[in-house]
Amino acid sequence: GAGVSQTPSNKVTEKGKYVELRCDPISGHTALYWYRQSLGQGPEFLIYFQGTGAADDSGLPNDRFFAVRPEGSVSTLKIQRTERGDSAVYLCASSPAGALSGNTIYFGEGSWLTVV
């Protein structure tokens, strides 16, 4: 497809379990972003990749959260020992480059995570 693809679209997991969320960005986009949107809130920045490296991971809430992008394309967001407060929509986005001016960030449909 032409857009940002995220899988799974929905995930229900038990508290304490490990979860992986996958993002396939638009082909050729070097910049990739993860955001988290909790109920009633706007999206919150988690991490930004430029190529394979995490250029800014300042938004990750704690060390249970980790993300990789080993080949500069697909990215995986990993959450260990999930807690009920992790329940949210996890949005992935990509853009042709890291700078916003003159660029547009394209979002995927999100992965809805529910921790029970």
Place this chain on the structure above:
Amino acid sequence: DQQVKQNSPSLSVQEGRISILNCDYTNSMFDYFLWYKKYPAEGPTFLISISSIKDKNEDGRFTVFLNKSAKHLSLHIVPSQPGDSAVYFCAASDSGGSNYKLTFGKGTLLTVNP
């Protein structure tokens, strides 16, 4: 601490009339602003943006106004159409090499009634 505030959770407008969505920000370092539109079960879609060197940007039915001194921006939709019904997010970014990171407001649900 909300750096980008959308104080109206919802707005209802009649088809054909103007919709005005408001956004306030507190961080004076923000110099690039965007509006995103989001339908249920979809990701946010970019609508329009404005740089702080401008006070107005227009794209078809959508116009964004920026008042830097008041740290306020607004999105005008004229004429409003039922298909415009969605949640609208205001987002901001600062420069200095870090302008990839967006700070979003909580959103305003716009309902355009036929």
